[in-house]
Amino acid sequence: MKILVMVKRVSDPNVTIRVNADNSDVDLNNVKMALNPFCEIAVEEAVRLKEAGIASEIIALSIGSSQSQEQLRTALAIGADRALLIESDTALEPLIVAKLAAKVIEEEQPGLVLLGKQSIDTDNSQTGQMLASITGWSQGTFASKLEINGDKINITREVDSGLQTICLNMPAVVTCDLRLNEPRYASLPNIMKAKRKPLVTKAAEEYGVDLAPRIRTLKVETPNIRQGGEILSSVAELVEKLKTEKGVI
Amino acid sequence: MSILIIAEHDNSSLKEITLTTVTAASLIGGDIDVLVVGEGCTGAAEAAALISGVNRVRVADHACYNGQLAENVAALIQSLANDYSHIMAPATANGKSILPRVAAALDVSHFSDIIGVESADTFKRTLYAGNAIATVQSSDNIKVMTVRGTAFALAEKKGSAPVESLTQVHDLGLSAFISEALAVSERPELTSASIVISGGRGMQNGDNFSMLEKVADKLGAAVGASRAAVDAGFVPNDMQVGQTGKIVAPDLYIAVGISGAIQHLAGMKDSKVIVAINKDPDAPIFQIADYGLVADLFDAVPELEQAL
Numbered sequence A: 001m002k003i004l005v006m007v008k009r010v011s012d013p014n015v016t017i018r019v020n021a022d023n024s025d026v027d028l029n030n031v032k033m034a035l036n037p038f039c040e041i042a043v044e045e046a047v048r049l050k051e052a053g054i055a056s057e058i059i060a061l062s063i064g065s066s067q068s069q070e071q072l073r074t075a076l077a078i079g080a081d082r083a084l085l086i087e088s089d090t091a092l093e094p095l096i097v098a099k100l101a102a103k104v105i106e107e108e109q110p111g112l113v114l115l116g117k118q119s120i121d122t123d124n125s126q127t128g129q130m131l132a133s134i135t136g137w138s139q140g141t142f143a144s145k146l147e148i149n150g151d152k153i154n155i156t157r158e159v160d161s162g163l164q165t166i167c168l169n170m171p172a173v174v175t176c177d178l179r180l181n182e183p184r185y186a187s188l189p190n191i192m193k194a195k196r197k198p199l200v201t202k203a204a205e206e207y208g209v210d211l212a213p214r215i216r217t218l219k220v221e222t223p224n225i226r227q228g229g230e231i232l233s234s235v236a237e238l239v240e241k242l243k244t245e246k247g248v249i
Numbered sequence B: 001m002s003i004l005i006i007a008e009h010d011n012s013s014l015k016e017i018t019l020t021t022v023t024a025a026s027l028i029g030g031d032i033d034v035l036v037v038g039e040g041c042t043g044a045a046e047a048a049a050l051i052s053g054v055n056r057v058r059v060a061d062h063a064c065y066n067g068q069l070a071e072n073v074a075a076l077i078q079s080l081a082n083d084y085s086h087i088m089a090p091a092t093a094n095g096k097s098i099l100p101r102v103a104a105a106l107d108v109s110h111f112s113d114i115i116g117v118e119s120a121d122t123f124k125r126t127l128y129a130g131n132a133i134a135t136v137q138s139s140d141n142i143k144v145m146t147v148r149g150t151a152f153a154l155a156e157k158k159g160s161a162p163v164e165s166l167t168q169v170h171d172l173g174l175s176a177f178i179s180e181a182l183a184v185s186e187r188p189e190l191t192s193a194s195i196v197i198s199g200g201r202g203m204q205n206g207d208n209f210s211m212l213e214k215v216a217d218k219l220g221a222a223v224g225a226s227r228a229a230v231d232a233g234f235v236p237n238d239m240q241v242g243q244t245g246k247i248v249a250p251d252l253y254i255a256v257g258i259s260g261a262i263q264h265l266a267g268m269k270d271s272k273v274i275v276a277i278n279k280d281p282d283a284p285i286f287q288i289a290d291y292g293l294v295a296d297l298f299d300a301v302p303e304l305e306q307a308l
């Protein structure tokens, strides 16, 4: 079984992002970029399935700018076998990303698609669900455990009130949550090896998908920044303030 | 305009977050229908009928909707979609899982976790763990979105909407519900509690959370946690507050042994009053806390419990 794993280039999670001066977008100039942490978990899971003899080949797919090659190389260093970049200079909406990915699925016929549950830049959490919808496949979102039995896959999902386990027919789309696994660090030899693994680039226009945006961003603003208050000297003072000054207890 | 809201419920009762989505919908205007999908969900449907401003409750009650399987529920919603200009759901695990699937099936875009309604086609939402707020406009004929519970007030419960049963069944057979391991707690729900006390890595282990539970019980509070505390196995995943956990905005949030990473702040910085208890005076949490105690939590928390 082939696994398709989707990866996205995003700002490093440790960097605080600021809005640009004309309020048109955030300012990503000179910001450190990284592989979206949830995508990293997806790649790790795919590699574990290959190591367990369940997957035969792992294809990493990124849809984004040409610099996304860096993140694809990271996926290859973790253990993906080959990579495909669908290049677009403008940021594409999740619906369009999902439509492009569906075209790749037609070509590659994977048995399983793994993605992150959300990307930490736009915080959308849409692409996996949309891809499952377009392909007509089953979906398992927010997975913290997965178990493949023949042509079925059991997914344990992190839901609001705890954990839910469902069984999906394969092929399936699964989006990965934080506690599915702890991604390995790519070793230096594997980073070197990744440089020689195949990475194919295609233009988004080649796929016959309408790339026109449906959403217009009218402005981007900085939220109200909370100011720090006072450092108190005792628990008694805290209780007093919460009672009398704020009236919250 | 005509709006369909997907109710969040556990079959027997309606989750309060549904009421905030009704408020968001009322800012758009037009008729509001509430869809209750589940198995044995009469109780939830009756509760939905009481929400002020609701025009009609539509109920799909069938075994194939047990566990809110996304494939079946999305197919059902898709079959109803043409009657509506907007389809909305609370930004819960269910809403987030189901509505993007519906949007793609309708070939329309989707807005996740909106925090403001500007007009019928323009909404506000956060990006980058809450470090930016975007105003976004959709050109699609049907607007599909999830709504952040903490951003809107609760609708009142003085209504009496008619309840209509939907008979067509959408069982795609792609997935099956197996089991659920649900947290049982006498305490209020994290996302609707007026006081939340959360513990982080500083708690050291799961047993120590009982110190927070004692304070919570005196205050009628819910107990939350940072990702580090969940990852370390101190407490279950449903307690995680943050960018990728639950978003809370209680009247009082007490952060204990939590450093204040941006991903945690994203889930709680809209709380009215924030208290931080941390032994490190340089912990970033103090920069946003109204009141800080630089103290060892193993002294301060029992003392707090005694003082209440």
Ligand SMILES: Cc1cc2nc3c(=O)[nH]c(=O)nc-3n(C[C@H](O)[C@H](O)[C@H](O)COP(=O)(O)OP(=O)(O)OC[C@H]3O[C@@H](n4cnc5c(N)ncnc54)[C@H](O)[C@@H]3O)c2cc1C
Binding pocket: A013, A037, A038, A120, B199, B200, B201, B202, B203, B225, B226, B227, B228, B229, B240, B241, B242, B243, B244, B245, B246, B256, B257, B258, B259, B260, B261, B262, B263, B264, B267, B277, B278, B279, B280, B283, B295, B296, B297, B298
């Ligand atoms: C993709 C991604 C998503 C994430 N999502 C979330 C999320 O949703 N929610 C979330 O919370 N985090 C999230 N994080 C993790 C986040 O970046 C931080 O790592 C995490 O919040 C840290 O948790 P903490 O504050 O409990 O631990 P630490 O940062 O280790 O802080 C522990 C604090 O406890 C204090 N302390 C220790 N002992 C004591 C004592 N005896 N008395 C008093 N104070 C003490 C220390 O001074 C320290 O400040 C995410 C990270 C990534 C990359």
